[in-house]
Amino acid sequence: MNRTPAIHQSIRETTITRASPRRTLLLTVALWAGLSTAHADILDFGSGPAAPSICTGVLATGEGPASECSNGSFVSQGYGDVAGLVDISYVSPPVGDAIGLRWWGPDYNNLYGVLYAGNGGDSSSLARIEIKAAAPDAVVTLTGFDLGAYSQTTRDTNVKVYAIGGGTPLYSFSGPVGNGALSATSFSVSVSAVGGLWLEWGNSAFNVGIDNVQYSVSSVPEPAPAALMLVGGMMGLLALRRRRAAR
Numbered sequence: 724m725n726r727t728p729a730i731h732q733s734i735r736e737t738t739i740t741r742a743s744p745r746r747t748l749l750l751t752v753a754l755w756a757g758l759s760t761a762h763a764d765i766l767d768f769g770s771g772p773a774a775p776s777i778c779t780g781v782l783a784t785g786e787g788p789a790s791e792c793s794n795g796s797f798v799s800q801g802y803g804d805v806a807g808l809v810d811i812s813y814v815s816p817p818v819g820d821a822i823g824l825r826w827w828g829p830d831y832n833n834l835y836g837v838l839y840a841g842n843g844g845d846s847s848s849l850a851r852i853e854i855k856a857a858a859p860d861a862v863v864t865l866t867g868f869d870l871g872a873y874s875q876t877t878r879d880t881n882v883k884v885y886a887i888g889g890g891t892p893l894y895s896f897s898g899p900v901g902n903g904a905l906s907a908t909s910f911s912v913s914v915s916a917v918g919g920l921w922l923e924w925g926n927s928a929f930n931v932g933i934d935n936v937q938y939s940v941s942s943v944p945e946p947a948p949a950a951l952m953l954v955g956g957m958m959g960l961l962a963l964r965r966r967r968a969a970r
């Protein structure tokens with residue numbers, strides 16, 4: 724049982740070498756555990772009085788670096804994105820996906836900071852917010868949104884919610900929204916689809932603006948058994964290390 728310095732050195736080196744894959748395992752388990760957590764968010768386009776820096780003056784597509792909004796500027800396509808979880812897009816479908824949605828400050832009833840479709844007037848406008856899950860098998864659920872009518876009035880509009888790609892609407896509304904200077908119209912819904920949703924409103928999407936879009940992205944199925952297997956493997960490694968250290 725002579726422990727020479729040479730042996731000590733060898734043990735230390737072995738320990739350091741083994742720490743690296745262990746850390747990798749820990750990180751992997753943490754990442755997978757994170758993916759299994761539901762994510763909920765509200766897309767609020769500023770609450771005033773100062774304009775938010777969620778727009779871009781560079782391109783009508785809404786791409787480019789984010790800058791301070793002013794009435795009529797395009798919202799940034801990066802606003803609301805959460806890396807690895809959700810990608811939000813803002814489009815005006817009649818003109819094509821190359822055109823984004825515009826931002827406005829006050830007077831859509833009592834809302835501040837709304838998005839609207841800048842193309843067309845009340846009779847030929849359509850706006851779409853796409854909420855797309857990063858993981859294709861995650862479920863996106865829309866739970867609410869507010870629609871306001873400019874300028875502090877009441878206007879008719881149509882709302883439709885689809886799974887991404889369109890088809891049969893999962894939710895529909897047709898009717899007036901807004902109540903003068905008093906209040907916008909709050910929608911409380913529960914619409915879900917695997918992969919993501921399209922929230923569309925139009926005729927009018929010009930003098931009817933949206934705010935406070937509430938949604939969640941579900942856990943990705945089946946991370947738990949895999950994560951458990953990894954934890955099991957990690958404990959095995961630890962046991963092996965302890966056994967070797969005890970020698």
Ligand SMILES: [Ca+2]
Nearest residue numbers: 768769835836
């Ligand atoms: Ca707002």
